[in-house]
Structure formats: C-alpha cells, structure tokens
Amino acid sequence: MDEFSWKREAETAWNDRASFWRSRSRDMWENGSRKDIVPFVEKHVPKGSKVLDIGCGDGYGSQKLYRSGYTVSGIDLSGEMIAAADRAGEGSISFREGDASNLPYEDGSHDAVMAINVLEWTESPLAALREMKRVLRDDGMVCAGILGPTAAPRTNSYPRLLGEKVICNTMMPWEFQQLAAEEGLEYMDGFGVFKQGVMDQHIRSLPLELKQSLTFMWVFMLQKAGG
Template identity: 30%
Template sequence: MIKKETDWFQAWFDTPYYHQLYDHRNETEAEGFMLNLIDFLQLKQGSKILDLPCGRGRHAIFLNKCGYDVVGADLSANNIAFANEFANGSLRFTQHDMRQSLNYKYKAIFNLFTSFGYFDEDETNIEVLKKFKEGLEEDGILVIDFLNINKIRKKLITTETVQKEDILFKISRAIQKEQLVKTIEFEADEQQFCFAEKVRSFSFEDFERMSSLASLEIIETFGNYDLEPFNHVHSDRLILLLK
C-alpha cells in the first residue's frame, strides 16, 4: 500500500527520508550566504534573529556562532528535537507553525531555502507575511529566499532518479494550478512511500502584491547567494529583503 500524506509539509519534513534525500546541500554555500546577508544588513553582534522554518537548525547554528542571539523555529517535532542538541544560552529552538503569531520581535527574520508558498490560498500566504511583519522590530528586516519561477518554467527537469545509500528516489516535477509540484516516490523499511512537495509558483510581481497587502515593502532583491542583482530570466533564486 502506498502511503500518501495530505499535509505534505508536516508529514514529509518530519521523516528521516527527507534529510536523507537532501543531505547534499552545500554547507559552504549556506554559510557563505549567511555571511553575505549579515554583512549587507550590517547586523550588530547580539542582534535577535529568527530562522523560520529552521529545519534541523544548520543556518541558526551558524548564525549563533557568528555572535547573534538566534531562535530557530520549525513545525517538525523531530527537527526541533535534533536541533535542541545544539541549543545554548543564545541559541534556542521551538516548535512553531508560521501561520501563528510570534511571541517576540526580531531585528531580522530569515525564511530560507524556498520555505514560503506552502499554502494553496493566497490569503494564507499573505497571513504568513503579516505574522512575519508583526515579529519584526521597528527597523527590522525580513529575508525571503525563494526560487525564480521564470527560470524554473523554462528549464524544469520533469523526471529524475536519485540514489541515496540504499534508497532510490524517483522524482517528477510539474507546474499544476499555480503550484510547482515535486512528487517523490521510494521504497524504504519494507514500505512504499509517495510524498508531494507543493510550492506556489509566485513571481516577483506576486510578492509585490502580497507584500503590499501585508503592509511590507520590498527594499532589495538578489538573484543568488552571492547577492548579485536579480534577473527575471537568468537568476537561480529570488531573494527578497522587506521592511
């Protein structure tokens, strides 16, 4: 029997297989991105930063090592349990749904690695932006690291297989009903699994519209982790700074 999950972002991210599939993520690239951001934002040592969602905490841990007071928040209980092994007096982790209000205000909120647009309705995604805004200090900055849907549309890899240790992941991608859908099928622990990652296919113009409705202003855009200018056609990423 194939196991299908309705709340993909809650079920899939909470499995060990998710981390197994994505274990190739480049730590050097991630740390370079963080250094570029904190340098551009001129964040002072000790500033309060929120990483939401934080996954297993790789960005939050590095930011804390750079001298910041960091909170990592994620919906996955397993991720938070893992990340809590690295907690200290200036690095804390908590389970949190980004649709809910934040308890504190931060100098910067980081929403990284295409962690926005999980929800089908525009209203819910706009509500997430409003929650982020409420969690910012008066002069705080929100950073959203999203994909460049214009490039994805032209160069979409529709099918591929990825071998990770003893698991063969069969992956297919399609753009359906304003969503980028990535279906992942595999066999593990004598079970068949099927998960579908679904992210809204938001463009820069969509973010402009939603940000305005959430009383946020886009003040800067970048097209990659080196913070080079965003190009609608060629950039790999759409990185937004909002206040």
C-alpha cells in the same frame, strides 16, 4: 476518504525528508545556493540583533547566524527537523516546533526574520507574511528567499493543475515583492542565485524583473515601516 489537511500533510512530508535535508544542508549553506545569505544579513542587520529563523530545518543556517554574532531562535513545522537542530545546536539557540502562519511569539519581539524557501511551503503565504511582520519591531528587517522560475522544487506544485491537493504554494519573486509592498514591507536590497550557465555578463544590464525571471532563487531584504 480523509479530508485533506495541509498541516498534517506538510508536517509528514518534511518529517520524511529530514534525513535527506540534513545530508545536504551544510553544503547548501557553505558552498551552494545559500552561501551568500548570512553575509547578506550581516550587511543589513546589526550584530547582536534578535533574529527569528522561520523554517529553520535542521538549524544549520541558525547556527551560522549565531556564530556571526546574532541572538537566534529557530522554528520549523517538522518535529524531526527540530530534533536534529536541537542535537546539533550551539546551546544558546532556542529551537521550537511551530507553524509559520501562527508564530508563538509576541508582537514586535524580534529585530529581524530570516525565511529561506519557506513561504512557498505555507498554506497561505499571505498569512505567513503577516505573521512575520507582526513579530518584527518597527523598522525591523526580513530576509526572505523565494524560489525563482528555474528552481526544480517548483515541480512539487505541478499536481495542482490536475486538481490534486499540494503543500507547495509557488509564487514568482516579483509577485512576492508586490505582496510584501502591499503589506508595508519595503524592498531594500536583493540578489539572485542562478544556475550554472547564467553568467554575470548575461544579466548585468537587465532590469530587476528580468533578472528575477532567470533565478533559481531571489533573496530579498525588506524593511517594516516604522510606527
């Protein structure tokens, strides 16, 4: 039996899902779980900033950033995803295939990083987080979306309880927040994406951790400490 290779298995899985992802990405970014992310970036990252979209998929989010006035590069492990991004690209967006845990960019080369539902799909979330920090300038920003406890994609990690190898490396939003803080990334702001049935009056007075416990996704804005 071949030895399990996370990179090979993950790349194959996302290549296989590329067509399905393309059929859904526009609606996610325009009307669904990701519709408030680019406005959230605009709130914290000045226009004209150089933004790296890690796990860019078919590039729809990258295109929204570009149209909002940012200089954008996108990277994804899946060659099929990058091919789709190149075909649909704005012409001034650089897309390339690569691993979030080994980014092909120089230290401090970006003003901001966007990584939506990416760290849960890395072999080592800590290694990927450190790479994000490395390519950021001092005081640069990270916009990271982390799947919450109510997100169905978490079922992808269930087989690990049976001793099986998986490519989904889930964590709770508050675990990510602690991990980021220990790596020198300060929590500046955040918002929750909730499933239908969770109303504003249900969560308005809850502390942060309890709000996060009800989320489909929590979107973080983090800042790298200055040198």
